[in-house]
Amino acid sequence: MSVSRCTCFCLRPRSRETSNDSSTESRVPGSSRLLSETSSSSYPPASSPSQEPEFITRDIWSAAYEQLKNDTSLEPLVTNYEDLFFTLLTPTPTTPTPSSLQTETNPYDVTHPLSKEQFRKLAQIYTETPKSQEKIQNIASSAAKFILRIKEFVGSALAASPPASLAWAGVCLVILPVIINHAEQISAKQTGFSYVMSRFTWYDHLLDLLNRDYWKSHHNFVILRQGIRNEITNLYKLLIEYQLRAYYAYCRPLTTISRDVLKLDDWVAMITGIKEAEKRLQDYMDLNFEQHLLEKLNTISEDAHRRQRKEVTLKFKFPDELPYDVYQAYLDDIDSPLDGTGGGILEHPEFLRWASADDGLFVLSGIPGSGKSVIAKSILTKLPNRRDTTVCSFFFRDNGQGQNMATTALCRILDELFGARIALIDDIIPRLEHLLAQEVRCNLDLLWDILDDATEDTEPGAFTIVLDALDECEPESAGKLCDKISTYLSRPTPRLKFFTTTKPLLSIHEPFHFVQGVIIKSNEDAHCLEHLSKDIERVVASRFKHFATLCIHDEDLKEELLQLVQPKQERTYLFVKLLFDFLDLKIRDGLPRVPREWIAVFKTLPATVKETYLEFLGRIRKVHRNDVRLMLQMVVAATRPLTVWEINTALNIRDCQNGSPNGLGLQTEDAFRDWILDACRFFLDVYNGRVYFIHQTAKDYLLATSDDRSCTKPDWLGEFTNERCHRTLAESCVAYLSLPFVSKARFKDTATHGGASFDSEARYHL
Structure with missing residues (x-):
């Protein structure tokens, strides 16, 4: 780029015209224009210390530039840059459009003059301007080297002429330092500008990395992460300030030499300051990385400890x-x-x-x-x-x-x-x-x-x-x-x-x-007996109230029946439960035609748990009694709760010991479960596919010997001893093992055979 372009930087005046209402927005001079556009921009605010700060290049660049604008000592630099921006990046009829700024869709984006992209386009123009400056620098450098070479020779030659010697001393003491300083400052400025621009690209990549998931910090490190953001913002400020000073130096050539003599723009020192800021940022990042590493190691250690705890706990x-x-x-x-x-x-x-x-x-x-x-x-x-x-x-x-x-x-x-x-x-x-x-x-x-x-x-x-x-x-x-x-x-x-x-x-x-x-x-214990008697009365009253709401409405009859239902011989919670279960069965049988007929029912209620069990067995239908007896014997003999499927198979196999072309004719599991609960629900219960006694006393009642005169069992139950129960279960097992598909099969280990006996293998009969 020629010197005229640099001169153009200097000659483009700032607009001071007073605009009417319709043209107020067209040309706002200097920093006021930029300030107005910045305030209308949609830049998100910086994160508070309690939030996770985001590293967005645009936001950090904007924050750094705003800090420069708010520094009154740097106002000339900012004003110069903004004038330069509008001179070069605003298309006018008399201003040619720089080819480096043209784009396919929108060559001039002046709505956001603070855009770092436009800032870089301006820097691209700047990097083309120093060709004329390089000629000046080369001339000055050559002159300085020439003077240094002939300095002693000319000095000794002119020693005989005091006026000439004094003039030469002025050249060596005044003009030579000016030429040397100016040449050195131009070189330092050029080197520094190239370094600054390269750092912008590097930090763009850094900011992108800092936003990756593996750099996301725990909430404990939000303040440290905010410190990194502040250091990057400060570093951007120094980088931008360096560029603004470089623009100012090129746009004010008449003052450049005097400032170079005084070293008011110490380009080397500014680059040194930038590198020191980079060192501080690096220290912050190293600390953040170390803390992250320690946190990760601690998390790994805690996770391993938790897993170890869990593994040991699972053993219980x-x-x-x-x-x-x-x-x-x-x-x-x-x-x-x-x-x-x-x-x-x-x-x-x-x-x-x-x-x-x-x-x-x-x-x-x-x-x-x-x-x-x-x-x-x-x-x-x-x-x-x-x-x-x-x-x-x-x-x-x-x-x-x-x-x-x-x-x-x-x-x-x-x-x-x-x-x-x-x-x-x-x-x-x-x-x-x-x-x-x-x-x-x-x-x-x-x-x-x-x-x-x-x-x-x-x-x-x-x-x-x-x-x-x-x-x-x-x-x-x-x-x-x-x-x-x-x-x-x-x-x-x-x-x-x-x-x-x-x-x-x-x-x-x-x-x-x-x-x-x-x-x-x-x-x-006297204290326990006294309270237990009262507790039983409360429980009976609560259960009777629910019973009476279903079938009795006469209050006098309720009082009379409540007195009759109070336990006399066996005052236990179990007996109260079984007693009202028995009354529920009476309701299913049908309500009396005359409500007072309930009195006769209540006078004949069982008086003990054993009498209640006897009543339950007496209500089992005759057609079901043989199957119920066999099923009760199997449940007593089994060393573990039998499944519904196992009992279903064990019962049916007794009727068809050698199998048949149609199988055993088993019911579905749900249907057989319903049959169990319908046939003897007050002795057996089904949970999770397995059959249990409703209470330990039910098993004790069935196994009671004839010596226990208080325990009467129905005749159809027959001999009910441990030996008889085990014999019944053994007969079903032998019948199963005699089936053709079992007897011809190879021997299996106990676990495999036990797991398949009444499950997968038995499905053969369906």
Whole structure:
């Protein structure tokens, strides 16, 4: 580019004309025009320290330029740039359009003069201008070198002429430094400008990288990330300022030499300042990277620790034979106490002392159906309201699925313990991480030691262990568990406290006689008996109210029937439940023509649980009695709960032992389930595809011997002993194994054969 172009920079005057209303927007001079357009631009504000700052080049460039505009000492530079911008980038009839600024769609974008793209286009023009300056620089440099070469020679030659010598000294002392400084400043300016422009490109790429996902910072580093943004903004300010000074120097050539002599524009120093700012930015980025790295390493460590904790905790999950939903369903089926009931235990002086103590044992002993499980379940929520304690529990049940094992109980307790306070597992991880889950779950001694060690440093009373129906625990493991509890509570400073419920069994009571604790026999304790009698009356009144709304409207008759339905011999919750289940059956049979006929029905109601079971068996249809007897015997004999499909096959195979071309004629699983519930729903229940007794007392009633005169069974039930039950199940198994497709098949291992026997293989008969 020629010198005339540079002269054009200088000669284009700033517009000072007064515009009318219609032309106000056409030409706003200087910084006021840019300020007005900047305020109308849609640049988003910088992020606050509490937000994640975004690294958008346009926003950072705009923020840096605004800081320059607000610096009054730099106003001449800004004004010069804006005049230069409108001179070169605003098309006029007399101003030729620079080819470097032309675009296909919109050659002149003057709506956003602060655009960094336009700024770079202007810089492109600037880089074409120094050709004439280079000639001047080369001439000055050559002159300086010539003077330096002949300086001593001419000085010695003119030594004889004082006036000439004085003039030459002026050239060497005044003119030579001016020429040298001016040449050096031109060179430094050119080198610096090229460096500045290259850094803009580099930082554009940097900003793009800082917005990538792997540079996104945690909220803890938002302030540090904001510091990086501020440093980049400051660096952009220095880069832009350098360019503005370069534009100013080229547009003001008459003042350039004098400023070069005084070194008012120290281009090298400015580049040094820019590099120092880059160093500060690099320090910020290094710190941010180091913090990110430490955070990632810490996160990896925490994740590994959490996984390790989880892997160890999973070793305390229920065994495969006891699905969690089966256990939870049993727990959900336990009723919550009716309002105002349970005071016989929950308000007992001995219970209150135990509840307020930091350790100790409370044993609630009672006959079946006396509400022991209901009380145990209520303690799960009521005890933490009385004191600061975490309750861990297990509810035993003899269902043949592992719910009657002490090891299963300890696994459940440890799972709840670590679920409530996961940090307690850290000290025992080294002992368990190398063991398989099966090795942990079946080792009662190991499980107890883990419970002891995990709670050794906890506050006394911080954890309470609730064990319900300890009498249904497998006898051998129950004895070991009772001994563990007894030995533990005999120590000087036990950390745990225990609440257990059981039937009145000597084998369970005996180990606890030598420890600090209390055994309450609810069927003998006066306080319990008094409250239990009142509680039973409340429950009966609640159930009778619901019954009466269905079929009785006479208030006097209601009062009379309520007195008749009150239990006389057996005052237990179980009996009340069975009694009203029996009344529901009476409603299904049909309502009496005269409401007072209910009096005769109520006077003949069963008086005990066993009499109620006898009534239920008596209501089974004759056509179903043989199948029901066989089914009850199979459920008693099975070592685990049988599936609906297994019982369906075991019954039908007795009618068609060798199979037939049409198969066994089995019902669908849903249809057979409905048949079970219709035939004997008050003895058997179906959950999750498996068949259970509704209560342990139902099984006890069926197995009662003839010596028990209080237990009468219907004649059609026949011989009902353990031996007879196992014989019935064995006959079905032998009949199944004799089927052609089974007898001809190769032998399978126990697990494979057991898993297929009444499932996939039996489908052959459909």
